[in-house]
Amino acid sequence: MKASDRPAENFSDSTPGLDPGIAEAVVNASEIGDVVLDQDARVVLWNAWMARLSGVSVDAALGRTLSQIFPQLLDTRLLVNIDQALGKGMAGMLSPGLHRHPLPLYRSSAERIKGQRLHQMVTVKPVRVTDAPRHCLIQIQDVSASFVREGMLREQASSLNRLMAELGENELRLRTILENIQDGVIVVSPYGVVNSVNPGAEKLFRKGSDRLVGMELVQLIPDIILPSPFTEDEEAETSARPYQSAGESAVLRGGDIPCAISYVLNELWLGGQRMFLCTVEDISVRKQSEERIRRLAHYDALTDLPNRALFQDRLEHALAQTRRDGVLMGVMFLDLDRFKNINDVHGHHIGDLLLQAVSKRLRVCTREMDTVARLGGDEFAIIQSSLKSESGAAVLAEKIEKALSRPFMLDNIEIYTSPSIGITLYQGEAGKTPHEVLKEADVAMYQAKAGGRNTYRFFSARMHADTQHKRHVEKELRRALQQGELRLHYQPLIDLTCNRVTAVEALLRWEHPKRGLLPPSEFIEVAEESGLIVPMGLWVLREACRQNRAWQDAGVPELRVNVNLSAVQFRDPKLIPDICKVLKQTGLEARYLSLEITESLLMAQVEQTTEMLRELDQMGVELAIDDFGTGYSSLSYLKRFPVSKVKIDRSFVRDIHCDPEDAAIVRAVIGLGHSLGRKVVAEGVETEEQLGYLKEQGCDEVQGYFFSRPLAADDCEAFLRNRLQMV
Ligand code: C2E
Numbered sequence: 089m090k091a092s093d094r095p096a097e098n099f100s101d102s103t104p105g106l107d108p109g110i111a112e113a114v115v116n117a118s119e120i121g122d123v124v125l126d127q128d129a130r131v132v133l134w135n136a137w138m139a140r141l142s143g144v145s146v147d148a149a150l151g152r153t154l155s156q157i158f159p160q161l162l163d164t165r166l167l168v169n170i171d172q173a174l175g176k177g178m179a180g181m182l183s184p185g186l187h188r189h190p191l192p193l194y195r196s197s198a199e200r201i202k203g204q205r206l207h208q209m210v211t212v213k214p215v216r217v218t219d220a221p222r223h224c225l226i227q228i229q230d231v232s233a234s235f236v237r238e239g240m241l242r243e244q245a246s247s248l249n250r251l252m253a254e255l256g257e258n259e260l261r262l263r264t265i266l267e268n269i270q271d272g273v274i275v276v277s278p279y280g281v282v283n284s285v286n287p288g289a290e291k292l293f294r295k296g297s298d299r300l301v302g303m304e305l306v307q308l309i310p311d312i313i314l315p316s317p318f319t320e321d322e323e324a325e326t327s328a329r330p331y332q333s334a335g336e337s338a339v340l341r342g343g344d345i346p347c348a349i350s351y352v353l354n355e356l357w358l359g360g361q362r363m364f365l366c367t368v369e370d371i372s373v374r375k376q377s378e379e380r381i382r383r384l385a386h387y388d389a390l391t392d393l394p395n396r397a398l399f400q401d402r403l404e405h406a407l408a409q410t411r412r413d414g415v416l417m418g419v420m421f422l423d424l425d426r427f428k429n430i431n432d433v434h435g436h437h438i439g440d441l442l443l444q445a446v447s448k449r450l451r452v453c454t455r456e457m458d459t460v461a462r463l464g465g466d467e468f469a470i471i472q473s474s475l476k477s478e479s480g481a482a483v484l485a486e487k488i489e490k491a492l493s494r495p496f497m498l499d500n501i502e503i504y505t506s507p508s509i510g511i512t513l514y515q516g517e518a519g520k521t522p523h524e525v526l527k528e529a530d531v532a533m534y535q536a537k538a539g540g541r542n543t544y545r546f547f548s549a550r551m552h553a554d555t556q557h558k559r560h561v562e563k564e565l566r567r568a569l570q571q572g573e574l575r576l577h578y579q580p581l582i583d584l585t586c587n588r589v590t591a592v593e594a595l596l597r598w599e600h601p602k603r604g605l606l607p608p609s610e611f612i613e614v615a616e617e618s619g620l621i622v623p624m625g626l627w628v629l630r631e632a633c634r635q636n637r638a639w640q641d642a643g644v645p646e647l648r649v650n651v652n653l654s655a656v657q658f659r660d661p662k663l664i665p666d667i668c669k670v671l672k673q674t675g676l677e678a679r680y681l682s683l684e685i686t687e688s689l690l691m692a693q694v695e696q697t698t699e700m701l702r703e704l705d706q707m708g709v710e711l712a713i714d715d716f717g718t719g720y721s722s723l724s725y726l727k728r729f730p731v732s733k734v735k736i737d738r739s740f741v742r743d744i745h746c747d748p749e750d751a752a753i754v755r756a757v758i759g760l761g762h763s764l765g766r767k768v769v770a771e772g773v774e775t776e777e778q779l780g781y782l783k784e785q786g787c788d789e790v791q792g793y794f795f796s797r798p799l800a801a802d803d804c805e806a807f808l809r810n811r812l813q814m815v
Pocket residue numbers: 579594595596607608609612625628652653654684714715738771772773774791792793794798
């Protein structure tokens with residue numbers, strides 16, 4: 089029997105006015121579960137909802153207690169409440185938490201075992217109908233939907249909480265970053281007024297945020313450009329492309345200390361409001377090191393003059409300008425004479441001081457618009473832009489010569505120097521590169537050096553060819569020295585008092601692989617100018633001493649070997665130690681060595697040379713003045729030097745017979761030489777007449793083709809063995 093077929097006990101009697109059938113239908117149509125228990129807690133009403141959701145039919149339920157219907161599955165709170173309702177008349181709401189399942193009810197009655205437990209709200213209350221014993225009404229509501237909603241709400245609430253927490257953290261993090269960032273960060277209104285700043289900006293501008301906020305950004309960064317505040321029409325268009333600019337600017341730190349900054353200005357939207365974010369970086373240190381690097385790249389560290397790179401650059405500009413306006417310009421190449429010697433004698437420290445002092449004097453001599461540069465070593469170059477005439481260059485050269493001729497006091501040492509200057513002029517001609525122009529000045533400078541130093545020369549095309557030839561010879565000569573192409577020939581000297589060969593002069597030859605045997609006139613000048621004469625001269629000295637000793641060992645009667653020394657060799661502080669070493673190594677006694685030095689050398693470096701000659705004299709080496717008469721020195725001057733012989737130059741001997749003046753000079757030299765206690769030698773004796781005159785005048789020694797040309801060592805040995813007795 090269904091619940092609908094059998095009216096519940098209570099309906100018929102206790103519901104006056106309402107048809108029991110309607111009352112039952114209402115109960116069974118109810119969307120909540122209704123259960124009524126009698127005094128004994130037995131079910132007297134079990135509506136259709138209950139039957140559907142518990143799977144227990146009305147019949148199965150009626151007359152049984154809940155514990156019987158659902159053994160062990162009941163919530164004890166339910167039982168307690170039923171007891172209370174039936175006994176003491178108290179009612180209660182059992183599942184306020186909405187999530188409890190006091191009764192084993194399921195969402196699906198069809199598959200109730202698998203079905204989802206129903207979230208219920210259970211109300212238990214006593215029902216009292218007049219005079220009838222107390223009943224208990226249990227009402228159950230399906231609150232699953234609310235439960236799901238509640239769950240969703242709870243989830244939303246918790247993720248909201250999480251989000252809030254994260255937002256708070258992010259903001260904190262952002263603030264910490266902004267506060268610790270080294271760069272200045274400035275938030276600026278669309279009208280260019282500072283809104284807020286970070287500590288980086290305060291530090292950079294040396295102003296507190298209270299002073300910075302409210303200032304105009306252009307007051308802080310004068311070069312910055314802000315877009316003008318736009319109208320609403322423009323807004324849509326502009327906001328599609330956020331404004332951004334960046335640059336560098338000079339600002340005043342703390343209002344008065346200049347400082348270089350770089351900035352980036354970005355447009356941004358903060359909570360729907362247009363703002364600008366300006367990040368500022370202090371780049372003063374970077375700028376300073378950039379400047380240092382720039383200076384290092386363009387200026388000479390020692391003298392602070394422009395270096396070669398900057399000079400080339402300036403020269404290029406100057407050339408471009410004269411090409412444009414045809415103005416005359418001059419380029420000077422300047423080299424200090426004997427700078428290497430100063431370095432060797434006084435050390436590099438003094439050398440450096442000298443270069444600095446020379447730089448200063450050069451700057452004083454030149455105009456502001458001219459460029460004075462140090463190209464390296466003791467080489468300087470000057471660009472004279474816009475000259476009025478050629479003589480302007482000569483005037484400057486003379487001014488420089490004069491300025492540098494004054495002694496330099498460096499660390500209490502008095503230093504003398506002089507420049508050799510090459511000048512090239514240029515006026516609008518097209519096609520010359522800075523390199524070529526500088527080369528011309530360099531060539532002219534070499535000519536100035538060859539011309540006796542402390543002088544200047546203007547460049548000419550012939551000079552160029554000459555210099556090129558010399559450079560070529562120099563290159564070949566280096567090879568010759570390495571490959572052993574040098575030879576020595578020997579020319580006998582005859583002592584007229586005993587008519588015997590008492591000496592030979594060693595004369596250098598170059599056995600050129602293509603050009604054959606070359607005399608010194610072909611290469612000695614280049615060797616001297618390039619400094620190659622120093623190693624070559626040492627070779628000559630060693631070879632001559634070795635040969636002389638070898639002849640002695642081979643039984644050839646003892647004789648001196650005369651070796652020619654160049655002035656350049658005399659500037660080499662190693663000269664005397666080298667001579668000692670050679671004598672020691674070859675085993676030749678010093679008295680068998682004679683050194684020939686030119687008159688011009690003696691005149692050029694009096695102090696230094698006298699000292700060295702004295703040392704050589706003390707060693708026992710004989711000293712002779714070569715080519716006497718060509719250097720315009722007076723014989724009386726010879727007193728000062730410890731030389732024992734004077735060699736009259738060939739040019740005077742040649743014309744003894746036809747030129748009475750030459751004959752007179754020869755006679756005078758012999759006479760004066762003797763009166764000063766020096767022996768006199770005549771070279772270039774080719775004829776019997778010449779020999780006769782010399783003998784007549786009391787000349788001590790003779791040398792010349794009349795007796796023998798210079799000979800290779802073997803031929804000379806044969807000559808010495810056969811022709812010892814000459815006349
Ligand atoms: P010098 O020292 O005056 O040498 C004498 C020169 O006169 C030699 O020329 C010699 O061959 C030449 N001569 C000798 N007798 C006669 C003669 O009767 N008639 C003519 N016309 N000439 C004669 P050479 O060998 O060509 O040397 C030329 C110069 O080269 C030398 O002049 C000397 O100053 C220099 N020289 C030669 N060898 C060396 C060397 O090893 N070192 C240095 N620094 N210079 C050297």
